Amino acid sequence: FSGKQIDKLQSTMDDFLQSLDSQITRSSRKWLEAGYHMGISNCCSVIGYGNETSPISKSLKQSGAADDEPQYQPMQESGLDSPVPDELVNALKLFSRTYGIVASRDGDPNVLPFLHVSLVFVYHLTFFPEAIGYVAPEFPWKRTALMMNTILGSFKNYSRIEGSTLPKSESQRPLLEDYAMRGLAWADR
Template sequence: MAGRLWKHGIYSFLEILRVRRPGSHEHMLTFIHQAYTLLELLYESVPMLEDIWLNFLGDISRYGMFVDENSDDGNIWIGVSRQWYSLASEKSPSAGHLYHHLAILARSDAIQKLYLYAKLLCVALPFTETRKNIWTLFYPGPCERRLSWIDAAFICVHRILFSKKAEDLFYQASTDYLALLDPYISTVTKEWRTIGYQTAIALCCSMLDYGEESNFFINQIAPRQKEDTSDSTSKSTSSPNELFPKARDFAIDVYQLVASRVEDPNTLSFLHTFLVFVWRLSKLPAAIVHLERKFPWEITADMLNSILGSCGFEARMDSEEFPGALRNDTPRPLPEDFALRSLVFADKYFPSAWFENCKLEEQIELASMDGQRRERLLWLGCRIASTKQWLIWKNGQFTVQRGYI
């Protein structure tokens, strides 16, 4: 019934008005406000269909954004739509289609848009239909070409890895990005706390071939349900694809540069996110073998030792238990925790109740979060060291196993 309400009572009429613009502009705007009020009332009074109303409220707000795109009200509608879709993603964090809507709302923020597109392909319920929509990011229209040099280089790298075309441009694009990254982090300072974890997720997803079902690492991390053995075998691969070395080497070059900025707290969100990926692969011998020889273990050990020296409190490192809130505070996920949530490589990272009673709108940077990130990094370092293969944690210091120096 809710679906029929949307399809026949709202959507069909909106489409009739849309194709008759600009003459129908005022009528469409009036109808959007009426439909929004109705859906908001249903959201409050019929909570058993809450997930459906959240999606519809996000959709109707996007129509408002479309109608008022040339006025200040358009930005208001963007914020309203983002709020409803974010609430929906909080209820269904594994639903890839919700990140598709959020990616569209990101508009001119290329890195946020790329991170959301990458994420929606690498969650438990990926929205694979969006692969064709990603080309609007990789090949924007004439009115959308306003990327900075560093964003353009990063997008170009991912366009090549995603499309598997124009590989001859990869070296130049990756070199340009790496040359611009260090001064860029110094310039944007605290803004890179958000850009950092979005960048790290995009890099990790590129190594997963953006969620391709046949990807070697996807099948190692989250094996597909094999109803038909012969069919599933033909679709999976026993080794990474031919572009994996490029994706891996670029991701590691970025990590190495960021990890070298040991005294910059704005890089902690990136390092935390990236090390979650490495920690997950460390539990999969067949997967980590494709990363271990290239990964900068010595720089990682130096970074962890520097963090240990600047921690300022006794970090919970030796226990297998996930380090939650500091000093018995109320658990509050970090902003990158929400971004990592439901990604296939972070599926075993968080405790089952970590996101209970926590809302997406609360993901605001707090002073205590740098301490939490430092503790998480040290904890992850100890968990990797517990395998006794790459890192060593002994006598209050991290060192590197022979053969990986």
């Protein structure tokens, strides 16, 4: 998304996405780490890698302190009135298509760190109406619902997840992707 070799970007993205599913299969448990690194990279591309002129980066800064609650509003009221730069369009396309491929791997525990990172990012954006307004139309919501329902189906005892507090593991150690997300502006909630 540097603007260089833009003529090769689409074919490179297509090649990457076509081989992603088989790469996850071949990597097996090694994709636990690669997955959260890929998730972080994709999220950083969506916010423009720290570029202050990126629309999402701007909306995160202009909003100042985020609202205390996620903002629910119809997409037609999101306030997006300026054209979306090609860099963001391409980043959103890569983010959404990568997420869609990974989320379609029902029952594969090796993709959970990628999904965790991506959903933390999307959750953070819900506190910034303009920012989520860019991402929401491209995000594979239906695939997310199917994937979450598949994960929920693997639970035998729902009492652990039905309460109002988040369940904690006995070991009290953060997940590896939690360590990797430390310090990222969108992982502070």
